[in-house]
Amino acid sequence: MPESQKAAREINFHITRYNPEHDRAPYIKTYALPVREGMTVLDGLHYIKENLDASLSWRYSCRMGVCGSCGMLLNGQPTLACNTQILHIAKTDLTVAPLPNFEIIRDLVPDLLIMFEKHRSLKPHIVRADDAELNDPAGEFYQSPEQLEAYLQFAYCIKCGCCMAACPTLATDLRYLGPMPLAAAQRYNEDTRDAGRRERNQVTGASYGAFRCHYAGECSRVCPKGVDPAKAIQHLKRRLVLDYLHLARHKKPCEKVHGPSQGKPLPNIPAVPAKTV
């Protein structure tokens, strides 16, 4: 059946509104809108903006769960508005609020700056001693599938802030680094091209670092990309302790591959077919 012919159901959106220029505190405003099967919460917000209240503000970009901009609290769960179908989580009512543990800029827009400042403090990039190679690479670094597997899932993080919103430790102490930056630190610590673990240890092992985590596991439960930040933090703790005791195994650095000629072609690969154009 075409999308337009499916029966619409009326759902009440209870949305947290707040404009710091003239509101003293956030308040809830309710909008009733017709919802069809397949409509996402993001579609619902667009409907409200176009038909009911043009002043509603929220943040979004890709509409396909890739950019991490539309993280918000839907029926009390931090998740992505673009990735959540309304009828999957609501029968008659749906509460929509900005991500907790962040300041509100306006309506559903949280101020993620504090998260990105913490993220930046952990050097979330490849750190190497050989600056010349880093700036002007002369070849590729080989990583085995096992070496890739060690950090791959943490590389799927889209920095939406849902884990930070779900973290009970962060809710009580905003100085705690939080799951996203710590998982990012683990992602680069495990990367065989990286040599910055000792530098990151100064931040991850400090007072508000990995040891503040109580392993509630909420960050991993809510992550819309299936990343497991709680696991990353436990790995981080273990590595910090082993580094302190000088018991950490030396990470085998990546081998350099200079150009494609060094690779071994697999046998029995058919020749490239002749060009047709």
Add this chain to the structure above:
Amino acid sequence: MRETKYWTWHMAAGIVILVLLGLHMLIMHVGGITQLYAPFGGEAVSKANSLFRDGRPLFTVTYILLLGVALYHGLYGLRTILFELTLKPAVEKAISVVLLILGLGLFGLGTWAAITVHAIANAGSRG
């Protein structure tokens, strides 16, 4: 990295407590069966058996070790719980100092008690 150091010793103290408490349970509560360090028979906590153990340097050292690790483990745990209250850095520092002084004080008192009991037990055994 300072917190890493505290955490590592907290974990290590927990393991030592586990071993020493295991020995304690074995000697004090299964003593009727094992008769371990209870050469005078009967209850492991009888005066004669207690004086026998207290007079041995191994037990005195173990008492002091258990006291030290239990105080460190417990007070670091208490510090962690107190820090959850989102305190100002100056208050956190004051708590750390107070707990350090408290821990050292209790450790000194307990060490003095263990050494004194050791001396009394040895004096008693010499008549």
